[in-house]
Amino acid sequence: MTSYDAVVVGSGVIGLTTAWRLAGSGREVALVDAHPAAGASYAAAGMLAPVTEAAWGEEELAELNLRSVAGWPAFAHELEAASGCAVGLRNEGTLLVAADGSDRAYLEELLDYQSSLGFESSWCPAGACRELEPFLAPGVRGGIFAKGDAQVDNRRLLGSLAEAVRRSGVTLVAAAVDAFSTVAGHVAGVWASGRELEAPTVVLAAGWASSEIAGLPPGAVPPVRPVKGQILRLRGAPREPVLTRTIRALAQGSSVYLVPRGDGSVVVGATTEERGDDVSVTAGALYTLLRDAARVVPALHELELVEARAGLRPGSPDNAPLVGPASIDGLVLATGHYRNGILLAPTTAEAVLAVVDHGTLPGWAHACDPGRFAARRADEVAAARYLATTGDGS
Amino acid sequence: MTSYDAVVVGSGVIGLTTAWRLAGSGREVALVDAHPAAGASYAAAGMLAPVTEAAWGEEELAELNLRSVAGWPAFAHELEAASGCAVGLRNEGTLLVAADGSDRAYLEELLDYQSSLGFESSWCPAGACRELEPFLAPGVRGGIFAKGDAQVDNRRLLGSLAEAVRRSGVTLVAAAVDAFSTVAGHVAGVWASGRELEAPTVVLAAGWASSEIAGLPPGAVPPVRPVKGQILRLRGAPREPVLTRTIRALAQGSSVYLVPRGDGSVVVGATTEERGDDVSVTAGALYTLLRDAARVVPALHELELVEARAGLRPGSPDNAPLVGPASIDGLVLATGHYRNGILLAPTTAEAVLAVVDHGTLPGWAHACDPGRFAARRADEVAAARYLATTGDGS
Numbered sequence: 001m002t003s004y005d006a007v008v009v010g011s012g013v014i015g016l017t018t019a020w021r022l023a024g025s026g027r028e029v030a031l032v033d034a035h036p037a038a039g040a041s042y043a044a045a046g047m048l049a050p051v052t053e054a055a056w057g058e059e060e061l062a063e064l065n066l067r068s069v070a071g072w073p074a075f076a077h078e079l080e081a082a083s084g085c086a087v088g089l090r091n092e093g094t095l096l097v098a099a100d101g102s103d104r105a106y107l108e109e110l111l112d113y114q115s116s117l118g119f120e121s122s123w124c125p126a127g128a129c130r131e132l133e134p135f136l137a138p139g140v141r142g143g144i145f146a147k148g149d150a151q152v153d154n155r156r157l158l159g160s161l162a163e164a165v166r167r168s169g170v171t172l173v174a175a176a177v178d179a180f181s182t183v184a185g186h187v188a189g190v191w192a193s194g195r196e197l198e199a200p201t202v203v204l205a206a207g208w209a210s211s212e213i214a215g216l217p218p219g220a221v222p223p224v225r226p227v228k229g230q231i232l233r234l235r236g237a238p239r240e241p242v243l244t245r246t247i248r249a250l251a252q253g254s255s256v257y258l259v260p261r262g263d264g265s266v267v268v269g270a271t272t273e274e275r276g277d278d279v280s281v282t283a284g285a286l287y288t289l290l291r292d293a294a295r296v297v298p299a300l301h302e303l304e305l306v307e308a309r310a311g312l313r314p315g316s317p318d319n320a321p322l323v324g325p326a327s328i329d330g331l332v333l334a335t336g337h338y339r340n341g342i343l344l345a346p347t348t349a350e351a352v353l354a355v356v357d358h359g360t361l362p363g364w365a366h367a368c369d370p371g372r373f374a375a376r377r378a379d380e381v382a383a384a385r386y387l388a389t390t391g392d393g394s
Numbered sequence: 395m396t397s398y399d400a401v402v403v404g405s406g407v408i409g410l411t412t413a414w415r416l417a418g419s420g421r422e423v424a425l426v427d428a429h430p431a432a433g434a435s436y437a438a439a440g441m442l443a444p445v446t447e448a449a450w451g452e453e454e455l456a457e458l459n460l461r462s463v464a465g466w467p468a469f470a471h472e473l474e475a476a477s478g479c480a481v482g483l484r485n486e487g488t489l490l491v492a493a494d495g496s497d498r499a500y501l502e503e504l505l506d507y508q509s510s511l512g513f514e515s516s517w518c519p520a521g522a523c524r525e526l527e528p529f530l531a532p533g534v535r536g537g538i539f540a541k542g543d544a545q546v547d548n549r550r551l552l553g554s555l556a557e558a559v560r561r562s563g564v565t566l567v568a569a570a571v572d573a574f575s576t577v578a579g580h581v582a583g584v585w586a587s588g589r590e591l592e593a594p595t596v597v598l599a600a601g602w603a604s605s606e607i608a609g610l611p612p613g614a615v616p617p618v619r620p621v622k623g624q625i626l627r628l629r630g631a632p633r634e635p636v637l638t639r640t641i642r643a644l645a646q647g648s649s650v651y652l653v654p655r656g657d658g659s660v661v662v663g664a665t666t667e668e669r670g671d672d673v674s675v676t677a678g679a680l681y682t683l684l685r686d687a688a689r690v691v692p693a694l695h696e697l698e699l700v701e702a703r704a705g706l707r708p709g710s711p712d713n714a715p716l717v718g719p720a721s722i723d724g725l726v727l728a729t730g731h732y733r734n735g736i737l738l739a740p741t742t743a744e745a746v747l748a749v750v751d752h753g754t755l756p757g758w759a760h761a762c763d764p765g766r767f768a769a770r771r772a773d774e775v776a777a778a779r780y781l782a783t784t785g786d787g788s
């Protein structure tokens with residue numbers, strides 16, 4: 001069979017979750033990826049961090065993130081029941097600490113902003129920080145306790161999703177998508193390794209590479225780009241964990257996070273680099289991560305380095321994802337999740353399902369509407385025309 | 395055939411070179427190692443550094459090192475002819491630089507010491523250092539130019555030796571040596587994976603593990619121990635090498651070396667750790683190496699990290715090797731080379747051959763005589779007896 005109700009392109013956390021939900025609605029689904037679960041979702045740390053990821057000017061995204069974290073326990077429960085595989089969801093909150101006085105001043109401002117958004121975060125004085133996490137450096141100047149942040153073991157999550165997808169009858173196609181096939185101006189399927197997979201709905205969930213697939217008119221290509229992140233995994237002793245919850249830090253102006261896993265290991269990340277699709281691990285990035293990590297938790301230097309890796313996040317122009325109908329019929333976008341892909345996977349799948357069922361994006365997903373960039377492009381075209389008319393185009 | 399003229403235990407640079415020389419003298423040789431060429435010789439950087447390795451109190455060793463480096467070009471030439479494989483010998487000398495004023499004061503003292511040993515090293519002011527190596531940090535305070543130091547690509551060397559050994563008719567036995575076999579109080583061969591290999595001469599060249607093989611009386615076990623070294627390999631562009639010669643540095647009191655290879659890569663090492671046979675790569679060691687390396691050559695942080703590894707050097711009580719007759723007949727030691735194994739491989743093989751031919755160690759190899767520890771042990775036993783007699787044993 002090469003004809004489906006839906007074809008999902010990309011088998012990261014977004015593609016897997018969406019394929020599972022579409023199959024659960026009774027549809028015949030194909031999920032296509034040459035290297036399943038090997039991209040940004042695999043490289044990630046698995047933080048579900050609406051609070052500590054909230055940034056000035058991204059209030060709509062923060063609201064969506066909050067909605068998504070609220071739904072995560074039920075999602076994890078349902079997924080674990082469907083797959084039989086635990087995902088390692090943890091709800092101890094995140095402690096975001098300041099390494100020096102300048103970092104502390106910044107975090108105090110950030111706490112005001114978080115409070116203005118209605119987050120339940122609170123100031124945690126230095127002594128209380130060390131009571132929560134005894135391995136914190138004595139010089140830590142206090143921090144924000146973000147009760148609402150959680151984490152999931154992203155690799156166990158991918159395994160769990162893959163099993164749920166398999167059990168739900170999705171057809172897995174291990175092939176690269178070379179191009180979209182179009183009929184009379186709308187998307188009607190994809191070409192994958194020389195074979196056509198037909199479907200009235202194609203969901204594009206190929207992360208940063210969503211802009212690389214041929215066959216779309218220029219205006220319909222989603223404006224996503226790779227944003228490189230380098231990340232380390234350190235092995236600790238399971239019975240003597242260095243950390244009991246996620247620690248994020250501002251260390252002399254440099255950001256770092258330390259995410260503890262149940263096996264005693266710690267994920268340390270991450271750089272944010274605009275280097276195209278380069279995935280090399282560089283000496284300088286390793287140095288910076290290890291320096292910043294040890295500024296707040298010196299004992300991390302005793303741990304074994306077991307992995308250093310670079311992943312490519314799908315960045316969008318405003319850091320919010322593109323979820324919803326593309327400007328070409330037959331195509332639904334589910335990409336551009338940048339730093340929040342794992343957090344937003346359940347809500348993204350829910351939004352995609354609503355689009356497929358009803359043709360429109362639910363109101364709560366408004367911030368993700370891909371149409372916002374079409375409007376921007378129209379403005380740009382109009383501005384360019386105006387400048388050309390007035391002759392002021394220099 | 396399980397009977398040989400000589401059995402060599404250990405297939406690192408010492409064992410390979412010795413086996414090659416013994417076979418070249420017309421002997422039937424077996425070379426036994428479960429993991430050939432995978433130990434300290436493989437992890438190493440390949441420096442041939444009699445000058446910059448010279449340390450106070452190790453004058454006899456320095457003399458031997460100097461003798462060995464002088465013979466290296468002829469050895470490399472002969473080996474390359476025998477194997478058809480280049481070893482990457484380079485003779486640009488080493489530049490040992492000071493990162494700050496305190497480092498510089500130390501290097502000035504060190505230069506006086508090197509001059510007292512007759513080394514051809516000279517002071518190189520900061521400007522001259524940067525003329526030699528433009529990527530050096532502007533703040534470097536000058537250094538010592540050690541004309542007499544060289545380097546070899548240790549991994550190509552191992553490949554070249556393995557080929558020469560193969561062509562010379564040595565029998566390669568890929569098995570772990572479990573024990574020495576002894577007959578009437580002398581060594582008569584080894585047991586390797588349940589099979590006996592007989593020989594009137596057994597050469598023990600198993601690096602730090604030379605003290606781990608069963609079957610020797612306690613007094614005959616060589617006093618060697620593993621000394622952990624962590625080392626990195628960075629990938630650079632072959633046409634734009636960051637360095638043109640080996641740079642060593644004292645960087646705020648911490649030692650680091652940077653060894654450039656012909657392919658643009660740079661080997662950065664090494665820690666010196668007493669941690670038994672632990673070969674884990676730790677976050678702290680990586681951090682320290684990357685920090686110190688960038689203090690003298692900041693551009694190194696742009697390079698890709700392609701390998702991080704720990705090796706175990708064979709340390710001896712006085713940092714000099716143990717080469718020569720053991721205290722039990724039939725056994726010749728060739729171990730304990732610590733930081734100078736690659737440098738000393740040719741002279742070690744020469745000394746072992748002399749011992750096998752004539753029964754005694756040549757005068758120039760006196761500093762390596764294993765008997766020096768037997769004498770020390772005898773002194774200790776006598777001292778213990780004296781204390782026991784006088785009752786002053788507290």
